[in-house]
Amino acid sequence: MTMFRFIIAFIMLAVGTNTYGQLMEAPEWNAEILEDTYIPGDTVTARFTAKIAENWYMYSSDFSKNLGPTVTEFHFEDKPEFKVVGEVNPVGAKRKYDELYEGEYTYFTHEAVFDQRILIKKVDPVIKAEASYQICSDVNGQCIPFTSEISVTSFKESPSEKNNDGEVFKMEAFQNEFQSNTKSEEGFSFLLVFFFISFGAGLAALLTPCVFPMIPMTVTYFTKSNASRANGINQALLYGFSIILIYTLIGTVFSLLFGADFANFLSTHWFPNLFFFFIFLLFALSFFGLFEIRLPNSFVNKMDAHSNKGGVLGIFFMAFTLVLVGFSCTGPIAGTILLQAANGETLKPLIGMLGFSLAFALPFTLFAIFPHWLKSLPKSGGWLNTVKVILGFIELALALKFLSIVDQVYHWNLLDRDIYLALWIVIFAFLGFYLLGKIKFPHEKKTENTSVYRVISAILVFTFVVYLIPGLFGAPLKPLAGYLPPMSSQNFEMQASVSQIGNVSDNSIANCGTPKYDELLELPHNIQGYFDYEQALECAQKQNKPLFIDFTGHGCVNCREMEATVWSDPRVLKRLKNDYVVVALYVDEKTELPESEWYVSAHDQKVKKTIGKQNLDFMIQKLNANAQPYYTLVDNKGSLLSAPKGYDLNVENFVEFLDNGIQEFQGRQGNNMASSRIIQRQNE
Known part of the structure; x- marks a missing residue:
């Protein structure tokens, strides 16, 4: 019987006509990429769709070739622009047990849909495939084999992806909201804290032997050199403003030299971090009295000569002279602020220097306005050296942080x-x-x-x-x-840590395969997760869970603080372990990938060779962000569930963030199930 069917099919193909349905040509195929946006290095889903004529059906691809019917197969051209990942996946195929073949096969009516995961290696590749398949009549069982050439370009003119509600759901739709939320959180929490830390550092700089004795000297100059008190107050205010201006200009120059584009190098590369480590050691030894860091005397004397000219310019140079004379004590402190700010945040050096200079200038201005306050100041003496040595110990402790970053990024395991x-x-x-x-x-x-x-x-x-x-x-x-x-x-x-809270079976991870790079990287609190986006997304599809993406880094101070303060909360930990598939994408991991996985970024046209550079490039191009920590919730198709979240130590906010993602995911799943039931009824 089977041989008879093949003979009939061959005859019909030769004749090119058929009594049932007038099938003369191969069905029309359509090919598209489902993802909204993607870059080289992403794995995308290519969907191939064929329209099937009335009273005909097409065999699918997911049953045994030994059964009898021709299994639909796709053959892709080998090109360096892309790589096929895994097997083709039929979407919505029907199943039927055939007594003649004595087995179960799958088939499509009206429309055949096949998905294939493809790794994009270069910009704008053309993906070509050859589909071989068999279409049969459901009236008398006659079958015709076909071979079709199908092409899909990776970038469409109007790329969009629809969610389960039928509305366009783009990752970019949340960018403005995310940026405003992040800037707000950064401006009112983290940057504000850094401002007050810098302000405290400015107060500490006042208590050094280079600066403290100059307070009464400077104030005496303003009170004695002016006939009117009003004029003295104006000059004192101008003097204080000049100090703030000088230090803020230093912060501005630092921001221009070490902006966001240079952030990853400064914060993770071995050279700048070891350099900062030795600079801090140098500062500490200076405070311990081993030597003094001085600017050239000729330069200081030249600035002092300008200050004697009087007027607004003279007051400015007098403030500049104060900054220069006190450099041996204030330089290490101000340098510490600038180095702490060297993580790519453009505003951070400006905020740091503003806080430092405001605290530094405030006493000079206030004592000039209220000179009788000078009587309450303690006299200079050995206590100033004590303050200086204390600062030296603090500098020594902070130096270890830079050495620790290098140790973590390069896996030296020394510290x-x-x-x-x-x-x-x-x-x-x-x-x-x-x-x-x-x-x-x-x-x-x-x-x-x-x-x-x-x-x-x-x-x-x-x-x-x-x-x-x-x-x-x-x-x-x-x-x-x-x-x-x-x-x-x-x-x-x-201790028995909170890591045991909400544990899920390790089989859930084992079913998705061993996490890539687990010999190099770890998640905190015994969370079982991944370090590769594609592997995590595939696992999320298998487990039907949303994906929690943690953009993090070895040298990310705020990331460690979030993990210790927020992630450790039992409510957060339970949700991360039970409700999400977690993937940590380290943007500063220096491990180099095999050459076959390298690609040229569409963002900066540079070759991305390491795990960290590919993760950072993914973050920049997908989400238009490069600061860490950065938490992103997506469904198991890679679409955003809500606006991403940055640094926020409020546990309640983070729990709400996770719950909103779960609710949105469940809502989409419900819509998807409803759509599937409708399609099933239509097919029936």
Whole structure:
């Protein structure tokens, strides 16, 4: 019987006509890419659709070739522009048991739909495929084999993807909302905190031996050189404004030199981080009195000569002279702020220098306006050197952060969390002993008695040391999470952590395959997840779950703080482990991929060779953002569920963010199921 069918099919193909349906030509095929936007390095879905004439059906591709009917097959041209991933997937095929063939086969009526995942390697590739298939009549079972050439270009003139409601659902639709939300959060939380930190650093700079004695000298100049009090106040205000202007100009120049385009290099490459590490060591040794960082005397004298000319320009140069003279003490502090701001945020250096200069200029201005306040100032003395040495210990502790970033990014495994903590414990213990007078530096005079203030300060320092000690045994130390190496680098952990909350079976991960790069990367709190977007999206499809994308980095301070403070909350952790497939995309991972996976970015026309560069390029081109942390929720087709979320330590906000994503995903699933039922009724 089967041989008879093939003979009839051959005759009909030769004749080119058929009594049932007048099928003379191959069906019309349409090919398109489902994704809205994509870049080289993305894996997209190519959909092939064929219109089937009335009273005819087409065999699908997902049954055994040994059954008898011709299985639909797609053969793709081998080209360097793209790569076929996995097998072709029929969408909505019907199933039927055939007594003649003694087996179950799948088929389409009216319309045949096939999806094929394709890795895009270069910009605008032309994807060509040859489809071989068989169309049969459901009246008398006559069959005709066909071969069709199908072409699809990766970029369409009006790319769009429809959600389950039939409305256009574009990733770009959320960009403006995301940017405004992120800027708002950044402006009112993180940048505000950095402003106050810089303001505190400016106050600390005032208490150094280079600057503090100049307060009464400067104020005396303004009060004695002016006949009227009003004129003296105006000059004092101009003097303070000049100080702010000078430091803010420094921040502006720093922003222009080290803007967002240079961010990834500054924050993750070994050279700038090791350079910053040695600079901090240099600052610390300077504060310890080993040497002084000075600007050339000829330059300082030249600026001082300009200040004697009087007028507005003279006051400006007088402020400039103050900045230069105090550089040996303020330079390390201001430099610390600028280096902390060297992470690609254009506003951060400006905000830092504004806060620093405002605190620095405020006392000079206020004491000039209210000169009688000078009587309340303590006299200069050895306490100023004490402040300077304290700052040296702090600089030494901060230097380790830059070394830690290099250690994590390049997987040196030299400065694990417990070793880092041990060094901090020793540094701050030495600071405590110094405050008690047990340690003296060569440039300091020996004191017989320890003041009450030093004792109180020592108590605070040793309290901090005691607080650090449990961290050696796995305590999370949440307030310091951003400055410590990740918990995954801890060699010894005694406590039972919150990581056991909401655990799901490891089989859910095993069913999707072993996560790529798991030998290099880890997720916090024992979360089982992925480090490759395509693998995670495939797993989300298998498990029918939404995808939680964590754009992160080894050197991201805010990422570690979010993980320690927000992710560790049982409500957040339960949702991440049970309701989402989690993927962490490290934008600073330096591991180089095989050459076959390299591609040229459509964004900057550069070859992306490493895991981190491809992840960052994906982030920039897909979402028009490059700051971390950056949390994005998508459904298992890769479409956004809500506006992405940035740095926010409010746990309630994060829980709401996750819940909204789940609700949106479930709503789409419900619409999808309803649509499937409608299609099923129509087919029946």
